[in-house]
Amino acid sequence: METIIRPKKFFSIKDITELWKYKELMYFFTWRDLKVRYKQTAIGITWALFQPFTTMVVFSIFFGNFAKMPSDNIPYPIFVYVGLLIWQFFSGALTETSNCLIVNQAIITKVYFPRLILPISAVLTKLVDFFIASIILIGMMIYYGYTPNLMGLLILPLLLFISFMVAVGGGLFLAAVNVKYRDVRYILPFFIQMLMFITPVIYPASIAGKYSWVLAINPMTGVIKAAHASIFNNAPINWTLLGISFITTFIIFIIGIIYFKKTERYFADII
Helix, strand or coil: CCCCCCCCCCCCHHHHHHHHHCHHHHHHHHHHHHHHHCCCCCCHHHHHHHHHHHHHHHHHHHHHHHCCCCCCCCCHHHHHHHHHHHHHHHHHHHHHHHHHHHHCHHHHCCCCCCCCHHHHHHHHHHHHHHHHHHHHHHHHHHHHCCCCCHHHHHHHHHHHHHHHHHHHHHHHHHHHHHHHCCCHHHHHHHHHHHHHHCCCCCCCHHHHHHHHHHHHHCHHHHHHHHHHHHHHCCCCCCHHHHHHHHHHHHHHHHHHHHHHHHHHHHHHHHC
């Protein structure tokens, strides 16, 4: 008896049930990536704390002290750390997802499993790093005397969901392109670096003035601005901007998953 498995060109409910069926494999890939990343390192998973903290210190010295960058009446170190926390989750997840098919090419060419597991597990790995790095944010909030209100705590899962989806959507598209064109690994770091400057990570969105509409197109703008408003309770949440971020994220996710499913049947042949 012979069973032929052919990937479908479009995403369907069957893909969701298949992901649930292979959930143990998704857990394995996530746990494997975590172990491999910190294997034979002196401080282990503490690197997840070291990177955003060190970046925050450097930005605070040069942009906070020397350049006197405004921060909406919030101490600049904690202001920039919130932005970095979300940004590094997104940028790290996008980078890992874009390379997930290339890194796992030996498995893809030998065994069948839902290919969607690979990009999702790559983002979940970065989500673990995000929660670990949040420990420093809790300490900084205690130090500076900030207490988030109830709405702030309730909206954080939504902000993480939007960041998760835009990373998965963009990563699906880039991962599929990367199978055929390896230029992605060289272009993406430059693109992420440029994208950071049109994202209110090291500066408030209000600094853009009449050009703030340019920032609004970037889905991470609404997420980071809402995170500042909810955590520091210094301004009302801009639901319109957050809605634009959600719509943009939805479009990116749809484009990514359509292109991924359309090209999935060729992965094992050309990878």
